[in-house]
Amino acid sequence: MMLKARIAYLGGDPRQPLCDTGTGSDAARQARVGMTVGSVLRAAGLSVDSAITPTSLTAYAGAQAFAQTGLIEDAARVTGSRSLDSAAALIGYQWQDSSR
Numbered sequence: 025m026m027l028k029a030r031i032a033y034l035g036g037d038p039r040q041p042l043c044d045t046g047t048g049s050d051a052a053r054q055a056r057v058g059m060t061v062g063s064v065l066r067a068a069g070l071s072v073d074s075a076i077t078p079t080s081l082t083a084y085a086g087a088q089a090f091a092q093t094g095l096i097e098d099a100a101r102v103t104g105s106r107s108l109d110s111a112a113a114l115i116g117y118q119w120q121d122s123s124r
Contacts, residue, residue, distance in 0.1 A: 030064055079114075087115040 048056075061078035062071070070076045086099035096119065100111035112119050 029067065083114050083116075086111060090115055090117060 058078045061081065065071045065076060065078070082103050086103040086105070089102040090096060090099040092098070096108050096112055096117060099105070099115050099117070100108055103111055103114055105111035105114060111117075
């Protein structure tokens with residue numbers, strides 16, 4: 025529903041990207057996409073819950089991939105994490121045995 029609203033907001037042109045695809049560093053592009061996702065969350069009325077952020081959407085996708093396969097590698101692939109440790113931290117998976 026929110027994607028349809030975003031498309032309508034942008035004028036319904038199928039060539040119009042849903043978020044900024046401009047040039048720049050990876051950090052700049054990530055920031056622009058985060059701002060777009062944030063505006064969609066606000067428009068959906070979800071910004072009142074501080075637990076729902078652009079990052080929580082990424083974490084949810086990673087957690088779903090991990091739940092389906094049991095492989096942290098799949099969570100890392102889905103989230104774009106550069107390491108298995110960062111993917112595990114993002115989805116809240118504690119793979120290290122703390123008793124060691």
